[in-house]
Amino acid sequence: MTGHINNFSPEVMQEIFLHCSSFGASAVPSRRSAPLNIAWVCSSWRNLALSIPDLWAALEIGTVRGCVPDVAVLLHHWAKLSRDRPLSITYNLPGNNLANYRVLSAPLVPLTARLQHVHFRLEPQFYLSLLCGQPRIELPLLESLTLASHDALMLWVPPLGSVVNLCQCPLLRRVVLESIPHVHDAPSEAIFYRSIDMAVNINWSIVASLKIVEPRLCAASAIRILAQCTLLAECELSVGYNSVPGNAMPHAVLPHLTSVSVEAQPAPHDQGTSGVVSILNALTLPGLKTLVISAGWVLNEPVSATLLSLQQRSHFLLEHFSLSGSIDVIPLGMLFLAIPTLKTVSLHPYDQSIYRSLLLLLESPWPQNDKLLLPHLHSLELSAHALGIYANSSGKLQYHMVLDHDVIHHYRRLSNLRSPMLFAMLRKRFRGSPNSKDGIVQLKNVTLRTFRSSEEVGCGDDQGLQQAWIDDDDEFRALQSTVQALKQQGIIVQFPVELID
Template sequence: MPSYTPYSVPVEITSEIFKQHLIQFFGDPSEADVLPLVDLARARDGGPLLLSHVCRAWRSIALNMPSLWSRVRVSSSETDPSDWQELLQCWLARAGTQLLDLDLTGGLDQNQTAHLFSTVAPYSLRWRSFQCYWTNPVSIPNDTDIIRGRIPSLCELRVWIKRDDVAPGKPEIPIITAFSDAPALRKVELSYLPPKSISLPWARLTHLDLYGQAMDQAIQALHQTPNLKQLSADLRSALGGVQPTPVVLGHVHDLSLSNVFGNVGKYLPNLTVPGIKTLHVYSIVYEGRSHAAALLSMLTRSHCTGVETISMHCIYNFAINVLAAPAMDKVRHVELQPAYWSTSTLAQFFTRLASDSGFLPNIRSIRIWNCGAGIPYTELANMLAARFYNRRADEGKLESFHLIRDSGEVDPIPSAEVEDQLRGLRSAGLDIHIKRLNKRKISYRDFDSDSA
């Protein structure tokens, strides 16, 4: 009869192994240390359910780790509701007294949503974050009012509806009141659900994302958010030509503007945001000058001179017009996702940085990612040297440069002189990280401590 060997790995180490398994199997690479949502559609392939069936010791440890069961996503629209409903009930029970993060946005039909909501509603006292995609918003109040006044821990809310449900001629969406009494609610995202159709503690919100919203309704909601610190806006024209009353957002320090093209001239004049520290802009239209002017006009009207970080997905002309403005003089960190940039325009950007000390005079870090243009190594090396060595005491000194190639034509091999120059800059303390497409085969090569 074989002898039984007791499980000898400390519980603390096994628990950490379990967490790392969840991160690797379900996690987002950009959030390497965050315990991810476990997707029930993959629960039998990995995660706490699989871990609890390995052996008696692992089962005991998994069942005594409520954090493993507290973050869950339901995303399968092909499974019979009774199957995942039973599994979800088991999951939530194993979370014990842990606060819950629930994501119900994965393509469920209305029948599945109703069954699912009836499963999670009894646990609403422990909801920390809740995400839901309603396929039939007309029926929302009847489904959700059972949680009104029973969500004391809810901090984050995301509600999505189909874009077609707010099209002209569609029935009016009844006001959702289930989330009106949520004392801890601070972060809200509304995708296509009109702000007028949901009752929220607007005055308490610090983070608000508005996607696909009519401009007049969105700005009317912003008038009710005196404590807002972070705003992400993707607005469209006002219905019926209604012009909203301009709003001053005195506490917003992080502003994201998505789809800055046709509507930019219509809604930016209605925003005054004097305290911006971080600015994210998405604009890939070909006419960069006029849209850059609309953005800069808003910054000027806001008397905004404190932008420290700017992130842009944009064409070259838009980037240059924005970055050259006086409002960008204090920018320390630039992140670019080039849209339709060529090797030539990338070289022009590097040359401008090398030759014009008044262009981004306080820049400390540059990150260029998802870059499809070939790397102009000579201009790059000259720029890095100019911004690292040739700086006056009142000018910023570049500390970090990251460039990540992910598509496009392969890069030429830089000359030995350029590689020596990059290696010397790294040795002197400049953080250089370059992922290029190798000329001989389509693969990545890193300029790290060994290769640059």
């Protein structure tokens, strides 16, 4: 094979080499992956590989056989081979307690003018000396930055006054912040539930892609950050509970935002209401195409009504929608009526009793126009909880053994009601079925997911005994033949089971 490849011109070989190294964002220094595996094939390949600077413009630093390699040597070697090319450097050492951490960031200092993409997946104390040092480093080419920590207990406290100031990075467009000591856009006491002295200052007005995963970030701070992100195109927020009055926060119109994901993740021992509703109430998003909401488990939280209000003032036409948490079916139906452009829908209600009205909503014509909702829907995912599965205050699914016969009877009754309504809904939406409705797109993918406990799986290998959508196992086996027939028509129906510890 090598001989045939060597018949190609150097230009073609160079394109092949670059293609081999383009599968990952950063190159791991290993003989099993590009570019080192290319250089080890033969001398001609090695000479050609060493002459291609773009092949060495990305580097990922991680543990090798449990040890951290000599970072200074690696960076010097890659920087020399990449010549003057912009660099992508990733430190992938999450949760690694290193005895001598200074060697991690110090060798980067001579290269700061060339850094284009920098990803620190390690604890803040290992990069703080670089980003908070004096004099300030210059990062004129920096386009994307990741600061990700896995120190959930925050045992390390940064020195007083530590500030990561990135406001002077004119090209910084992509930012990922995960569990860092402090996300700073106002006095610390207004941002977190407890004051932490490290700060990250960013010129939010030029950021196009933003991801923040921080349970101590309250809704008020998230809204203030979003209000400054006038060029934002995609956003993922995982924030703490703590809602704010609607008149206390600025309202943000983000015309370029096409994809939003908002998740409520309360900090340990936190009590309160989800900040998701506060964030959605503060936004107008006319260009939105994808919306993912996970609101946690807060009783009587008006998530569905809030989404309807968001659509009414934004007039967006969604294509992809996912909702987890407390679901109110009536405003959800009004939302679906307002956005007939939806192509994919995923619904994960924590209150399983709503399925009777939800399946009826998807199966019956809307009273005002005698048409089914979501005429362009081609992918639908619904989730069901097996007996004993419930969502805690943060939305995390847990299992409690159920011994109460009344609870068991209630669960069985809901299952018996759900099965026939499920079949009725599917028949209406499968084109070619005698009961299908004209004017709607045929469903192509249907995923009916079951969450159940790993402790309750020992009752047999039959999938019908594991899933919670069809109450009777004989009925499930009969359905399997229908599923196979539908598969021949290009319709995929799945009943995956996910286990909860």
